[in-house]
Amino acid sequence: MKNKRQQPGGFTLVELLVVIVIIAxxxxxxxxxxxKNKAVADRTEALSNARQIGLNLFAFDEExxxxxxxxxxxxxxxxxxxxLNFGGNFSNDYFRQLIATVGKSxxxxxxxxxxxxKKPDDIIEPGxxxxxxxxxxxxxxxxxxEGQSSNGEPGRPVVxxxxxxxxTNWEFDPEAFGEKAIxxxxxxxxxxxxxxxxxxYVNIGDGRFLQTTGDNTPWGADMNPVLRAPEAKGQ
Numbered sequence: 469m470k471n472k473r474q475q476p477g478g479f480t481l482v483e484l485l486v487v488i489v490i491i492a493x494x495x496x497x498x499x500x501x502x503x504k505n506k507a508v509a510d511r512t513e514a515l516s517n518a519r520q521i522g523l524n525l526f527a528f529d530e531e532x533x534x535x536x537x538x539x540x541x542x543x544x545x546x547x548x549x550x551x552l553n554f555g556g557n558f559s560n561d562y563f564r565q566l567i568a569t570v571g572k573s574x575x576x577x578x579x580x581x582x583x584x585x586k587k588p589d590d591i592i593e594p595g596x597x598x599x600x601x602x603x604x605x606x607x608x609x610x611x612x613x614e615g616q617s618s619n620g621e622p623g624r625p626v627v628x629x630x631x632x633x634x635x636t637n638w639e640f641d642p643e644a645f646g647e648k649a650i651x652x653x654x655x656x657x658x659x660x661x662x663x664x665x666x667x668x669y670v671n672i673g674d675g676r677f678l679q680t681t682g683d684n685t686p687w688g689a690d691m692n693p694v695l696r697a698p699e700a701k702g703q
Contacts, residue, residue, distance in 0.1 A: 507646035511660055514579035514604065514629055514650045518658040521563075521577065521605065521627050526618055526656070527570040535615030535626065536565035536607075544568050551594040558699035559607035560598040562615070567597050579604030581630040581644050583700035603698035605629045605650075606636070612694055622655035623686035624693075625678060632668050634700040638679040639668035651678070653686075 525535050532540045541554040550568040554561055563577050574588035574597065581604045588602040606628045610616045616626055628651050630644035640649040640663045648660040649670050661670045661678070670678040672685075679695075681687040 511645035518652040536562040537615035538613040583634040600699040601701040627652035
């Protein structure tokens with residue numbers, strides 16, 4: 469009777485196949501845990517960076533009377549002599565005002581999202597500062613031209629992430645940070661809020677969402693916030 473064919477090391481082909489199947493099964497079981505831990509790590513980094521952006525915003529507000537907007541751009545250019553570009557409708561364009569004044573690093577403006585996978589290179593010269601893909605946060609303004617102020621309603625959001633497909637419709641990506649959105653408010657608090665998977669909105673209770681305006685909301689009846697999305701590569 470012939471012996472079963474053996475592979476080097478004394479294992480039969482069947483035994484090797486069984487081992488491969490077991491390893492694949494264990495890897496499949498471990499993958500969700502690994503992905504969850506990665507999402508938590510990315511979320512923690514985003515929280516830390518949001519707080520740092522908050523410190524920069526409040527320092528800017530103390531100097532210029534509000535957070536960055538179209539109305540502060542000329543003041544920043546005059547006071548700093550910077551050649552950085554502030555024109556545009558992305559959060560990158562407004563965050564560059566912080567680069568020119570109170571902060572000299574790009575790194576705090578990064579959060580890992582599908583549209584901002586690579587960390588900034590920290591080159592802040594004109595044409596290179598906060599390039600497309602180097603910003604992961606959206607920026608919330610008081611109007612099309614005006615930034616918010618630290619004197620506003622404390623519960624108002626000013627910096628948010630991760631925006632779904634880097635859009636401005638207040639939808640958030642539930643996969644980036646484990647169904648959590650990072651929200652920096654005017655009271656300097658940065659928190660992780662739950663994203664609803666059915667509509668990708670952030671629920672603030674009583675059937676209202678982060679973008680809900682009107683009485684008994686952080687925005688009040690007289691303010692319609694304008695959300696600026698980060699510029700993704702290829703836009």
